[in-house]
Amino acid sequence: MLIQLKDNITSDDKNQIIDKIAGLKYKSTEVKTQKGNYLVGIGKKDFDIRDVGHMRGIADIHIVSDDYKLVSRKWKVKPTVIDLGDGVTIEEGGMALMAGPCSIESEEQIEKTIAHLVENNIKIMRGGVYKPRSSPYSFRGLGIDGLKMWYNATRAAGIKIITEVMQVSQIEEMYDYVDVYQVGARNTQNFNLLDELGKVDKPVLIKRGISGTIEELLSSAEYVFSAGNENLMLCERGIRTYERASRNTMDINAIAILKEKSHLPVIADPSHGIGIRDFVEPVALACIMAGSDGVIYETHEKPEEAYSDGQQTLNFDESAKLISKMRKVFELREEM
Numbered sequence: 001m002l003i004q005l006k007d008n009i010t011s012d013d014k015n016q017i018i019d020k021i022a023g024l025k026y027k028s029t030e031v032k033t034q035k036g037n038y039l040v041g042i043g044k045k046d047f048d049i050r051d052v053g054h055m056r057g058i059a060d061i062h063i064v065s066d067d068y069k070l071v072s073r074k075w076k077v078k079p080t081v082i083d084l085g086d087g088v089t090i091e092e093g094g095m096a097l098m099a100g101p102c103s104i105e106s107e108e109q110i111e112k113t114i115a116h117l118v119e120n121n122i123k124i125m126r127g128g129v130y131k132p133r134s135s136p137y138s139f140r141g142l143g144i145d146g147l148k149m150w151y152n153a154t155r156a157a158g159i160k161i162i163t164e165v166m167q168v169s170q171i172e173e174m175y176d177y178v179d180v181y182q183v184g185a186r187n188t189q190n191f192n193l194l195d196e197l198g199k200v201d202k203p204v205l206i207k208r209g210i211s212g213t214i215e216e217l218l219s220s221a222e223y224v225f226s227a228g229n230e231n232l233m234l235c236e237r238g239i240r241t242y243e244r245a246s247r248n249t250m251d252i253n254a255i256a257i258l259k260e261k262s263h264l265p266v267i268a269d270p271s272h273g274i275g276i277r278d279f280v281e282p283v284a285l286a287c288i289m290a291g292s293d294g295v296i297y298e299t300h301e302k303p304e305e306a307y308s309d310g311q312q313t314l315n316f317d318e319s320a321k322l323i324s325k326m327r328k329v330f331e332l333r334e335e336m
Contacts, residue, residue, distance in 0.1 A: 002064045002070070003039040004059040005058065007037065010056075017055050017057060017058065024047050025044075025045050031228070038070065049063060070222055072261065072263070073260065073261060085160075088160055094294065095288065096124065097326065100299060101128075102127070102306060102308045103127065103131055104129050104142055113125065113299070127163055129143055129144070147161075147178070165178075166184070166187060179203070180205055185210045185212075196227075197224050199228055205235050206232065206233070206234060210248075218258075221262070233264060234266050237268075247274060247275020249273075250274050252268075252283075255291055259291050265293040270297055271314075272312065274312070275311065280312065280322070281314075291333075299314045301315065
């Protein structure tokens with residue numbers, strides 16, 4: 001069960017509810033977030049929710065059979081809205097676009113990318129300053145100094161930043177310079193990291209694991225929510241299968257399924273999903289038609305010179321064409 005508590009609930013009333021739950025042979029866990037106060041009850045015995053729902057201090061009560069109770073759509077009437085400020089929101093039925101290079105490389109690269117985003121009215125820039133690479137000899141990012149340089153440039157242009165955090169020790173040092181923390185595919189089940197991100201008051205985008213299931217992605221989001229952070233997004237970025245014709249297999253099915261199962265915004269990452277520059281556009285357009293609430297993709301002035309992932313990165317001309325087509329497809333979706 002999932003119980004939403006009233007903001008002004010007294011300690012006595014809360015304790016009586018907890019005792020009542022225990023009497024039903026349910027284990028209760030209190031969850032306090034930026035937006036609410038909840039009791040999550042875990043048990044197997046059937047009961048009449050009216051036996052609990054009438055108690056003082058309860059705003060609402062729901063039977064949620066999913067293991068991922070807090071991120072489940074079964075209890076939340078209004079889908080989650082991520083508000084980054086300055087009129088930049090990510091929400092169900094919208095189309096938030098996030099673009100930028102795989103890796104932040106230099107001040108010049110940052111400025112040119114920002115100019116491209118401003119020209120195309122994109123408000124969120126992606127990029128990596130800490131890069132998890134398969135080879136220890138590959139470029140692994142500019143670190144916190146690169147993030148600070150990037151932050152100063154984007155703030156002057158009114159651009160928001162989404163970037164990957166790889167370990168717990170980086171959360172605090174990055175805090176003042178990011179708008180959205182990204183959890184990459186390799187860290188989707190780094191539960192220590194997820195727990196700590198639940199303690200911050202900034203949005204978190206969680207990518208699906210390299211070979212992760214949809215339920216595992218939802219469970220990862222549950223970790224963050226249960227630790228106190230409701231400002232979450234889910235990201236489908238393809239999974240590793242037996243297929244070798246593309247970098248990953250983009251699971252467009254997952255977009256529709258995640259939308260049905262969770263109240264959180266769902267973002268598509270076609271760059272990693274297919275890993276081949278020529279096919280990023282059709283995959284991105286398909287994801288929008290499947291219902292994604294946004295798209296995050298890679299763009300670079302000269303992909304062939306990019307420090308990482310150049311093979312799946314669009315140049316600025318290709319990016320501009322994709323932006324135009326995505327907006328047209330989104331309008332078509334809205335008319336259907």
